[in-house]
Amino acid sequence: MQTYDLLVVGSANADLVVRVDRRPAAGETVLGSDLAVHPGGKGANQAVAAARLGARTALLARVGEDGHGRLLLESLRVAGVDTDAVLTGGAPTGVALITVDPAGDNSIVVSPGANARLAPADVTDAARLTAAAVVSLQLEVPLETIAATVRAAAAAGTRVVLNASPPASLPADVLAACDPLVVNEHEARFLLGDRPEAGSSEPEAWASALTALGPRSVVVTLGADGALVTAADGTSVRVPSPPVKAVDTTGAGDAFTGTLAWRLGSGEDLETAVRFAVRVGAAAVTRAGAQESFPTADEIPAPPAP
Numbered sequence: 001m002q003t004y005d006l007l008v009v010g011s012a013n014a015d016l017v018v019r020v021d022r023r024p025a026a027g028e029t030v031l032g033s034d035l036a037v038h039p040g041g042k043g044a045n046q047a048v049a050a051a052r053l054g055a056r057t058a059l060l061a062r063v064g065e066d067g068h069g070r071l072l073l074e075s076l077r078v079a080g081v082d083t084d085a086v087l088t089g090g091a092p093t094g095v096a097l098i099t100v101d102p103a104g105d106n107s108i109v110v111s112p113g114a115n116a117r118l119a120p121a122d123v124t125d126a127a128r129l130t131a132a133a134v135v136s137l138q139l140e141v142p143l144e145t146i147a148a149t150v151r152a153a154a155a156a157g158t159r160v161v162l163n164a165s166p167p168a169s170l171p172a173d174v175l176a177a178c179d180p181l182v183v184n185e186h187e188a189r190f191l192l193g194d195r196p197e198a199g200s201s202e203p204e205a206w207a208s209a210l211t212a213l214g215p216r217s218v219v220v221t222l223g224a225d226g227a228l229v230t231a232a233d234g235t236s237v238r239v240p241s242p243p244v245k246a247v248d249t250t251g252a253g254d255a256f257t258g259t260l261a262w263r264l265g266s267g268e269d270l271e272t273a274v275r276f277a278v279r280v281g282a283a284a285v286t287r288a289g290a291q292e293s294f295p296t297a298d299e300i301p302a303p304p305a306p
Contacts, residue, residue, distance in 0.1 A: 010043020046258030251290030
């Protein structure tokens, strides 16, 4: 019997956020707002997003034995995430340095800290992987740990959702297990490398070329334009986002991916799950911060008009 709807394996960071009138150019200094400290990290964000919607969610991550680590553990528990698999020690908690402009767009630099100490031996417990319908991953922990987790999940028959962020080259067998591989425009272009499709302006071209690399399905997130869903046979459909006023895009992609993974684990087909996840991502940009911006079930906007 499955203990969880979703197991997230990945990062947990403290987000140090400063709002600015404009983001600085190289060598430039600008003044910003007071510093705000929020719980974040792509792994923790995905877990919280799903848990706030009612999913039975667990996080496997590593934090430091410090104030930031305690902040993260408390925020996860309050959201309803099972933290029994969150490890502590080895390095300070990871930190993300974030600037946010008036349009809600952000620039982020991550100091991995304890995330970089999450090792393959920490995550390949077959019993833990089979306890969840889906395992969701990102790339803010070591690539060898991601690869080991994906291989163990595939062997256990657990569905793998992988958000290739921040982008990195992925082994062929890791790509082949992704169902789906989730990328934005920048990540799609990185994974395509020097292939001709990387120079295209059409998401359908990126998705088709990425599917040829081996994943079972591909989802390209398109910000305010929603997402593109591409199945293994190459058929694609665009899923629009409801119109909202963006305040802060931090964590919106994590809210989308965590929700998508949960809905897939609940038995929805990919397109249906993406349609729901797009609405959750849209809700997340309407408030400041990452985890505190994630909606509960009654805060999700209605689907866009056909």
